[in-house]
Amino acid sequence: xxxxxxxxxxxxxAIGNSVAENxxxxxxxxxxxxxxxxxxxxxxxxxxxxGQVPISNDNLKKTLQVTEPGVTRTSLLAxxxxxxxxxxxxxxxxxxQSFDTALIGANTVGGMCLTDELYNDANAKTxxxxxxxxxxxxxxxxxxxxxxxxxxxxxxxNTACSSSANAIxxxxxxxxxxxxxxxxxxxxDSLAKFTINGFNALHILSDEICTxxxxxxxxxxxxxxxxxxxxxxxxxxxxxxVYAELTGYANSNDAYHPSSLxxxxxxxxxxxxxxxxxxxxxxxxxxxxxxxGTGTENNDxxxxxxxxxxxxxxxxxxxxxxxxxxxxxAAGAIEAVYSILSLxxxxxxxxxxxKNQIASTGLTPVLEHKKMPVNHVMSNxxxxxxxxxxxxxxxx
Amino acid sequence: xxxxxxxxxxxxxQDLLQANIDLINEPVVKKLxxxxxxxxxxxxxxxxxxxxxxxxxxxxxxxxxxEADAINGIIMGSANAGMDDCVKFLNQIxxxxxxQLTPGxxxxxxxxxxxxxxxxxxxxxxxxxTHIHLGLAFENALLDAMxxxxxxxxxxxxxxxxxxxxxxxYNIETLAGSYKKEDISNKNLYESDSEGCIVGxxxxxxxxxxxxxxxxxEVKAISTLHxxxxxLVKQQLQLFLQKNLAAGEAIDxxxxxxxxxxxxxxxxxxxxxxxxxxxxxxxxxxxTGDFATASALGLWYACQFANNQQLPAQMFKKKTANIxxxxxxxxxxxxxxxxxxxxxxxx
Numbered sequence: 242x243x244x245x246x247x248x249x250x251x252x253x254x255a256i257g258n259s260v261a262e263n264x265x266x267x268x269x270x271x272x273x274x275x276x277x278x279x280x281x282x283x284x285x286x287x288x289x290x291x292g293q294v295p296i297s298n299d300n301l302k303k304t305l306q307v308t309e310p311g312v313t314r315t316s317l318l319a320x321x322x323x324x325x326x327x328x329x330x331x332x333x334x335x336x337x338q339s340f341d342t343a344l345i346g347a348n349t350v351g352g353m354c355l356t357d358e359l360y361n362d363a364n365a366k367t368x369x370x371x372x373x374x375x376x377x378x379x380x381x382x383x384x385x386x387x388x389x390x391x392x393x394x395x396x397x398x399n400t401a402c403s404s405s406a407n408a409i410x411x412x413x414x415x416x417x418x419x420x421x422x423x424x425x426x427x428x429x430d431s432l433a434k435f436t437i438n439g440f441n442a443l444h445i446l447s448d449e450i451c452t453x454x455x456x457x458x459x460x461x462x463x464x465x466x467x468x469x470x471x472x473x474x475x476x477x478x479x480x481x482x483v484y485a486e487l488t489g490y491a492n493s494n495d496a497y498h499p500s501s502l503x504x505x506x507x508x509x510x511x512x513x514x515x516x517x518x519x520x521x522x523x524x525x526x527x528x529x530x531x532x533x534g535t536g537t538e539n540n541d542x543x544x545x546x547x548x549x550x551x552x553x554x555x556x557x558x559x560x561x562x563x564x565x566x567x568x569x570x571a572a573g574a575i576e577a578v579y580s581i582l583s584l585x586x587x588x589x590x591x592x593x594x595x596k597n598q599i600a601s602t603g604l605t606p607v608l609e610h611k612k613m614p615v616n617h618v619m620s621n622x623x624x625x626x627x628x629x630x631x632x633x634x635x636x637x
Numbered sequence: 638x639x640x641x642x643x644x645x646x647x648x649x650x651q652d653l654l655q656a657n658i659d660l661i662n663e664p665v666v667k668k669l670x671x672x673x674x675x676x677x678x679x680x681x682x683x684x685x686x687x688x689x690x691x692x693x694x695x696x697x698x699x700x701x702x703x704e705a706d707a708i709n710g711i712i713m714g715s716a717n718a719g720m721d722d723c724v725k726f727l728n729q730i731x732x733x734x735x736x737q738l739t740p741g742x743x744x745x746x747x748x749x750x751x752x753x754x755x756x757x758x759x760x761x762x763x764x765x766x767t768h769i770h771l772g773l774a775f776e777n778a779l780l781d782a783m784x785x786x787x788x789x790x791x792x793x794x795x796x797x798x799x800x801x802x803x804x805x806x807y808n809i810e811t812l813a814g815s816y817k818k819e820d821i822s823n824k825n826l827y828e829s830d831s832e833g834c835i836v837g838x839x840x841x842x843x844x845x846x847x848x849x850x851x852x853x854x855e856v857k858a859i860s861t862l863h864x865x866x867x868x869l870v871k872q873q874l875q876l877f878l879q880k881n882l883a884a885g886e887a888i889d890x891x892x893x894x895x896x897x898x899x900x901x902x903x904x905x906x907x908x909x910x911x912x913x914x915x916x917x918x919x920x921x922x923x924x925t926g927d928f929a930t931a932s933a934l935g936l937w938y939a940c941q942f943a944n945n946q947q948l949p950a951q952m953f954k955k956k957t958a959n960i961x962x963x964x965x966x967x968x969x970x971x972x973x974x975x976x977x978x979x980x981x982x983x984x
Contacts, residue, residue, distance in 0.1 A: 284735045349747065353723065360731050362812060363724045363805035369812035376809065377716065378748060379771040383974070386863050395863055396777040397770040399748035407766055411781065418784045435723075438730045439743035494711070494756035494765035500744045511762055625744065626753020628765055 242417045245487045246478060246637065249330020249471030251322040251427075252578045254565045255292035255464055259325055264582050267564065267590040268610045274450050274462050274566050280314070281356065283434050285441070290450050291432055292464025292566030294318060310371035313352045314465075316384045318571075319429035322467040323385060326425070330471035331481070334390075336423065343394040343421035344382055345412040346469075347404030347428035349570035351378035354433040378570075381429060393421055399570070400492070401624030402533075404428055405468070406573030406632055410490040412472050422477065427469030427574040436463055436569065443500060451536030451567075453560035454545065454606045456597040461535040464566025468574035470581075485581040488617070489522065489633030491515025500625050501539045506547030508629035509533075513551050513619060516631040522617060524552045527633070529589050531580045531620040532606070534560020535567050540623065545602035559607040563593030573622040577632060580618040584636045588612045639783045640852035640984065641843050642793075645697045646937045647671050648839040648925050653934075654941060658824055658951035661924055667820060668802050669837040669926035679758070686741065687754070689838075690718045690801035694751035695758065697840040698795055702759050708844070709792035710764030710785060713752040713799070714778030716771045716929030721803035722746040751799060764794070772971020773861050774798065775930040779979070780859050782845055790847040798933025799840035807836065815972070817897070826897035826923040827954070834896040837926015841933035843940075852984040854943040856936070857881055862976045867907045870976050874908050874968070877978045882964065890962035891918045892939055893954065894969035896927040904970045917962070918954040932969040932977060939965045943983030 252259070255273025256266035266273070278286040278293060301317040302308070305324070327337065336342060352375040353359060359376055361367045374380060379397040386395055394415055398407045405428025412424030430436075440446045440463060447460035472487065493515060495508025502508060517524065533544055541560075548555040561579055568575055583589055592606035616636045623629045646653065649669035655661050662669065671693060676684055678699040684692065694713065702708055723746035729738050747753075749767040756765045764785060768777040775798030782796040810816060817833035826835060849855070858881040862873050878888070891912055895905045909918060919942070925934045942948060946960050967979040 353727070356727060356730065359724070360727055362809050364728070365808040365812070367812075373809055373813040377720075377771060378769050379716065379774075382770065383863070392862070392864075394777075394780075394861060395770065396768060396773070399767050399769045400765070401747045401749055401753075411766075414781075414784045414788070418787055420780070420784075434730060434735070435727060438735055438738055439726065439740065439746070442738040442740035442743055492764050492766060494753070494762050496756045496760050496762050499750075499753060499757065500740075507762055624749070625747050626749040626765075626767075627756050628749055628753065 244475040245413045245416055245472050246475060246483045247470050247485045247487065247581055248473045248481055248483055249326045250484060250578050250581060251325030251329060252468040252575055253294055253318055253322045254466035254575055255294055256564050260578060267579060270591055270593055272450065272564055272593055280432055281434060283437060285437055289446060289448055290462050292462060293432055294465050311375050312384060313375050314354050314431040315348055315350055315429050316381045318431055318467040319381050319385060323469045326469040326471055332471060338390045338392055340392045341422035342391060343412055343415050343424040344385060344391045345396045345408045345424060345426045346382045347398045347408040347570045348378050348381055348430050349399055349401060349404055350430045350433045350436060351380055352376035353435045354431045356434040400628035401626055402569050403573055403622035403624040403628045403630040404570040406622040406630035407492060409470065409577060409632060410492060413487055413490065416472060416474055424472040425469055426472055428571040429467035430465055430568055430570040432463060432465045445537045447536060450594055451562055452594040453534035453536045453562050453592055454541050454599065454604065455595045456599050458536045458541060460537050462566040464568040466565060466568045466571050466575055468571060468578045470577060483637045485584045485634045486637050488635040489516035489520030491519060492630045495627035495629055497627060502543040502623060506543040508627050509544055509547035509623055510551055512629040512631040516619060516633045520633045527556045527617050527619050528615045529583055529618045530556055530558035531576050531618060532558045532560045533621040533623045535562055542599060545599060545604050549602060555604060557589055557607050559590060559592035576620050580620045580634045583615050583618050584634055587615050638847050639786055639845050639856045640847065640849055641845050641854045641940055642852050643701045643844040644937055644940050645700050646841045646934060647673060647693050647697050648934060649837055650924050653924055654949055656949040663822055664835050667816065669835055671838045688721045688745055690715065690799055691751050691754060693801065693840040694799035695754050697842045698755050698797060701795060701842055701844040707793050708761060708795050710794045711752045711755050711761060712778045712781050712794055712796045713767045714775035714930050715751060715767060715799050716769060716774045717800050717806050719746045719748050719750045720806050724805035772929045772975035773977060775933040776859060776861050776977040779856060786847050793844060793846040795842060796845055797840060797842035798930035800838055800928045800930045802836050802838045823923040827895065829897050830899050832898060832900055834898045834927040837928050837931065839925060839934055841937040849984055854940045854984055855982050857980040857982055860978045863974055865973055867904055870904055871907045871911060874911055874978060881980050886964060887913045888916050888964050888966045889959050890942060890965045891916055892935055892965055892967040893918055893920045894922060894932060894935060895920045896922045901970045901973050908968050915957045915959055917957045917959050919948060919952040920954050921952060929971060932967065935967045935969060936979060939967055939981040943981060
């Protein structure tokens with residue numbers, strides 16, 4: 242089967258509006274999480290920290306020249322990052338519109354960022370807002386389809402917080418099975434009163450800046466953003482710049498609890514193991530793990546245990562949730578970009594805000610930016626519903 | 638190669654193959670509500686907390702998963718699973734002004750909740766994914782299963798489609814003009830010549846693997862498209878048939894997703910114009926109603942027709958001398974934008 246190469250990337254997050262800005266911020270240990278939320282009124286604004294993208298909806302619309310009504314922030318962030326990925330890869334409008342170009346995107350919030358509009362429309366309190374067709378998650382990709390005139394296979398995936406890792410997998414599978422010549426894959430999510438209150442009700446939001454893999458961690462911070470990768474086959478490269486190869490991926494289910502991982506971490510263990518198998522790599526070949534590391538009691542403990550079970554002595558690892566917060570459906574794609582940056586620049590980025598090892602696992606993440614040989618990076622994403630996915634990117 | 642070995646379906650009819658049109662269930666307050674079975678395989682404590690789409694999805698899947706070891710993964714298609722719990726939670730947020738909320742509805746509001754619950758109940762740790770791309774959510778699930786089987790030929794998967802009429806979703810779609818304004822009988826659906834469909838709900842599940850032996854039907858090919866251009870749909874159907882039918886083969890039965898909406902009818906007519914004179918045409922959405930994953934019920938019908946020569950007369954739009962249907966083409970159109978072709982043959 243064809244080798245799958247990454248030939249373009251785009252990202253927007255709390256630490257930068259482009260791949261270059263994100264790269265500089267990762268090197269500089271920039272934390273984009275702040276006690277600031279001005280996208281919508283919420284009683285948690287100013288009380289809880291969030292990784293908000295510092296571009297208003299009006300500015301996004303202006304920059305993107307979006308004038309039609311009914312476009313949500315989730316879609317705007319997606320389009321913003323996708324413009325960069327397309328420009329970065331140099332694929333032409335003709336290639337984008339070709340019947341063998343797939344668009345596979347993930348998100349979990351969709352138009353639910355519009356709490357008041359959805360409340361009024363769903364409870365039939367109005368004659369209908371501009372957003373009737375924008376609440377579901379598929380609306381993001383339908384918006385992008387229309388804008389970029391995409392004719393190939395289009396899909397929206399939701400496996401909660403691992404959604405965009407599965408979007409990347411699905412795009413690669415379409416290419417390997419002959420359903421697409423190239424694939425635009427990624428994810429997006431915006432901050433929403435819905436998710437803030439949801440995670441808060443589960444008592445897994447920290448009122449402090451999150452501290453992944455730290456013994457004293459208090460929970461996660463929500464973030465937002467979007468990222469896209471352009472996947473092309475080895476035989477179609479023709480001298481084009483290649484950033485990395487997608488060598489491994491796997492999806493498994495923890496089959497334990499709707500909103501937390503099992504003590505043994507069967508799901509994480511199986512997804513990491515499956516990705517290694519597909520990449521045909523032994524555990525010692527992984528130089529760095531971009532961990533899911535949300536900063537919750539449950540995730541960091543279980544992920545650490547699963548890494549120890551599989552790797553015995555785990556490789557260097559870190560979570561970037563301390564930089565940008567947990568971006569939910571966008572996390573897998575944003576962190577794929579970060580993993581590829583490690584391969585491109587032969588360096589690893591630090592896990593911010595860590596103080597002490599988790600007593601039962603005794604693991605310390607990477608604490609500073611450092612140059613080193615990086616040939617294979619594993620990136621983990623785990624979500625509600627037991628959905629666990631791991632990707633492996635390799636140096637080309 | 639994807640072979641279907643077992644199927645299970647929940648819909649608005651006791652008998653989806655009802656021969657007598659006067660005996661089919663009619664919409665109640667414009668909705669064709671699903672008739673749910675007694676869910677004996679779902680633990681009562683869990684069942685009580687499940688929303689309708691979760692109940693229907695899990696309830697339709699479990700009968701096919703009795704030998705849990707035989708299933709290597711769960712592949713679900715659902716446009717709006719969790720939507721009901723989503724708005725329930727949203728209403729809590731607004732009504733209690735972001736106060737102390739209970740997380741139950743939030744946890745059940747994620748789109749992947751059915752596949753997640755199935756993994757949990759059946760202790761299935763394999764591939765687990767949910768496709769939510771509206772009117773092509775089920776088609777992508779089916780395509781995913783085909784690719785999984787191509788990569789892992791000795792595996793078996795559960796693949797399905799499910800959606801419910803949640804009160805909130807119904808309100809949004811009513812405001813958007815998706816449903817018929819007038820109260821009509823489903824018996825006259827195709828003569829209505831007005832905008833909108835009759836909304837339905839349901840679930841159809843399939844146990845699939847790569848083995849032809851003892852299979853009910855084979856899904857030979859699937860193709861999807863986003864366009865509002867009738868000519869493009871026609872061109873793509875032509876290409877699909879050229880690519881997937883052997884020389885001398887033709888479509889014997891056209892399983893049409895026609896839904897009584899005069900905005901989408903022209904697309905169905907364009908596709909019909911490509912069919913041979915002796916191709917029979919049947920319709921089913923007067924029985925099931927229409928919803929984003931109704932094509933899963935379309936595939937369930939194809940599985941029945943592939944092996945049954947006695948099709949209910951009331952389903953025919955056009956009946957020819959054909960009495961066997963080796964090649965069945967399912968065409969579905971969601972809101973005039975999302976199109977799918979599925980080619981099914983009997984085994």
